[in-house]
Amino acid sequence: MLGKLIFLSTVVCVIALLINIDYTAQYLNSKVLPTIYEVLPDFIIKNSNSSERQVEKIFSREDLLQYKGTNGGRVYLAVVGHVYDVTKGKKHYGPGGGYEFFAGIDGSKAYVTGEFNEKGLTDDISALSPSQIIGLEGWKSFYEKDYKFVGVVEGAFFDKDGSELPMMKEYRRKLDLGHQEKSLVEKDRQLFPPCNSEWSQADGGRVWCSTLSGGISRDWAGLPRMYYTAGNSKPRCACVRTTGPPSHDMNSETHKNRGDLDNPNLNVYPNCSPSSESCPLPQSS
Numbered sequence: 175m176l177g178k179l180i181f182l183s184t185v186v187c188v189i190a191l192l193i194n195i196d197y198t199a200q201y202l203n204s205k206v207l208p209t210i211y212e213v214l215p216d217f218i219i220k221n222s223n224s225s226e227r228q229v230e231k232i233f234s235r236e237d238l239l240q241y242k243g244t245n246g247g248r249v250y251l252a253v254v255g256h257v258y259d260v261t262k263g264k265k266h267y268g269p270g271g272g273y274e275f276f277a278g279i280d281g282s283k284a285y286v287t288g289e290f291n292e293k294g295l296t297d298d299i300s301a302l303s304p305s306q307i308i309g310l311e312g313w314k315s316f317y318e319k320d321y322k323f324v325g326v327v328e329g330a331f332f333d334k335d336g337s338e339l340p341m342m343k344e345y346r347r348k349l350d351l352g353h354q355e356k357s358l359v360e361k362d363r364q365l366f367p368p369c370n371s372e373w374s375q376a377d378g379g380r381v382w383c384s385t386l387s388g389g390i391s392r393d394w395a396g397l398p399r400m401y402y403t404a405g406n407s408k409p410r411c412a413c414v415r416t417t418g419p420p421s422h423d424m425n426s427e428t429h430k431n432r433g434d435l436d437n438p439n440l441n442v443y444p445n446c447s448p449s450s451e452s453c454p455l456p457q458s459s
């Protein structure tokens with residue numbers, strides 16, 4: 175009896191398994207495989223030296239132009255040669271949307287110049303500065319996060335085989351440079367924090383320092399000075415540390431205990447005592 179029972183349940187299990195496999199196969203055929211084929215179309219399988227992704231679809235410029243969302247179709251756009259499906263943001267990018275000019279093209283440059291015309295909507299980013307490239311990278315990260323990556327487009331960054339072109343390398347180089355510049359500026363802001371400032375019709379302008387001025391929290395307030403930095407014709411107001419060694423020689427044993435006051439890039443404000451904690455701004459500033 176027990177033997178018969180075991181045999182019967184085995185038969186039932188095998189049938190159930192077969193039905194299940196058949197169902198799974200049907201399900202895969204109807205739902206999953208088409209989706210996979212959509213993502214892995216005919217002419218792909220590329221992975222250049224980029225470690226980012228294994229598989230990409232390569233769009234020609236003409237291919238991409240088909241995705242402007244007309245007649246209820248999907249909307250794709252490209253940033254830095256990377257194509258994203260932005261159909262869920264159709265209200266922005268679809269026909270009549272406020273940013274429809276980005277659809278179907280790589281308009282990388284315009285993301286940071288705001289030049290939303292034929293000249294500005296281009297993937298030629300060679301004229302952008304390192305800090306603008308940081309801005310553009312911000313947009314790319316935005317699309318990575320909020321939308322689906324679907325491939326790369328042949329253009330300034332990738333060739334027709336999906337291999338990277340020199341512009342991609344230039345992009346990375348400028349991005350690195352931008353990050354380096356940003357950290358130098360940040361370091362400079364820590365050493366020479368911006369001053370507080372106010373202006374009124376009656377009294378004109380005034381600058382002063384506090385332990386939180388410039389948004390830099392510290393245990394010293396400092397004195398206001400005109401601070402000249404490379405690449406800027408106009409000085410900015412900096413709060414300068416008045417005690418301890420100078421920042422460029424923190425281990426000095428022979429310092430004059432004047433902090434950074436003797437830095438050659440600093441000037442005392444006109445009509446303001448060198449020890450004053452608040453200075454009136456010159457009329458032209």
Ligand code: HEM
Nearest residue numbers: 260263265266267272273276284285286287288289313320
């Ligand atoms: C270089 C300048 C600008 C660029 C490249 C830009 C780009 C964009 C993009 C791509 C979107 C859609 C984001 C998404 O997919 O969700 C967007 C949304 C939006 N932008 Fe701009 N934008 C710029 C300037 C501005 C300015 C100056 C304003 C306001 C004065 C503005 C207001 C908005 C608003 C309100 C939305 C959201 C609309 C909504 O959710 O319905 N943008 N922008």
